[in-house]
Amino acid sequence: MDRVKKLSGNKIYRNCICIFLCFLSLFPFYLLFINSTLKSSDIQGTIRLIPGLNFFKNLKGLLEGEAKTSNVNVLQAMKNSLMVTVPATFLQVYFAALTAYGVHTYDFKFKKAAWGFIYAIMMVPTQISIVGFIKVAKMTNTYRTYIPLIIPAMAAPTTVYFMKQYMEASLSYEIIEAARIDGTTEFGTFNRIVIPLIKPAMATQAIFAFVGSWNNLFTPTMIIGNERKKMTMPMYVEALKANDKTQDMGQIYCGLFLTVLPILVMYAFLSRYIVAGVALGGVKE
Structure with missing residues (x-):
């Protein structure tokens, strides 16, 4: 019984480590997406964890070449x-x-x-x-x-x-x-x-x-x-x-x-x- 409990505890411990490592791997992508939905002034402030409403405006700017990259969208x-x-x-x-x-x-x-x-x-x-x-x-x-x-x-x-x-x-x-x-x-x-x-x-x-x-x-x-x-x-x-x-x-x-x-x-x-x-x-x- 003790052996079973020890194995179960080790499995939970390993799963927690894997979940934490997955979080560390995915969190930068999440922040990248969040920042893509914000205004430039909002990004320069504190870190936001909730998406904004500016994604399509930013995307429109890229599509229309507002970024001034020599007419390349x-x-x-x-x-x-x-x-x-x-x-x-x-x-x-x-x-x-x-x-x-x-x-x-x-x-x-x-x-x-x-x-x-x-x-x-x-x-x-x-x-x-x-x-x-x-x-x-x-x-x-x-x-x-x-x-x-x-x-x-x-x-x-x-x-x-x-x-x-x-x-x-x-x-x-x-x-x-x-x-x-x-x-x-x-x-x-x-x-x-x-x-x-x-x-x-x-x-x-x-x-x-x-x-x-x-x-x-x-x-x-x-x-x-x-x-x-x-x-x-x-x-x-x-x-x-x-x-x-x-x-x-x-x-x-x-x-x-x-x-x-x-x-x-x-x-x-x-x-x-x-x-x-x-x-x-x-x-x-």
Whole structure:
């Protein structure tokens, strides 16, 4: 009986900790929404916990370009972000899974060296290679376009590493061998057999890839520059914050809320895969 009471007490204690941590995670989003419904003067005062009545006015200001961001409204910025993020997410997840599959399945010369090279690339920050990256974009006539923001997503060493770890833990080589015996091509095996088996890992990495691409401010700023009609949502919000003369905190928070919204929708659709994906993907070799 004492053991049962102790286990029940531990369960209640753990549940309370989880609820508290969930509250800490969600409270900033709640404050973000609250501030998006307030006037600029109200935000600069004390913290409000009750929604205001100014959300649609703030949204109207963003839609009509009252924020003075060179005639670019929030819908155009969101469209630009989706044009970059959706294909970049697909390319990153698919080609990372394909690369991990090749490293996991095949034995070839310099396999360890290739895997070591992937490890090394993981440690190189984007800022170090940005000068060469811009030079390549100019040489290929893709500077000031979205192409340099999309195509390089195919080479994502961190995603490759996670995918390979997941395959090491869950993908049986016997299944691949059986598909080959049945006459399935290598790409057919990967697309029709392997992908369904690694859906949790792909869904998890799709969320991370989507968030990373959607929130990326540094690279689009370097590539798009002053092309205001092409700026993404992070660039748009940064433009709102940078304009001191017409700065409206209500509109800024409304823009931030709209920036977070697609991420929350993406998470809602793919969240059921996260636990399984992270649990197996985190297994060490």
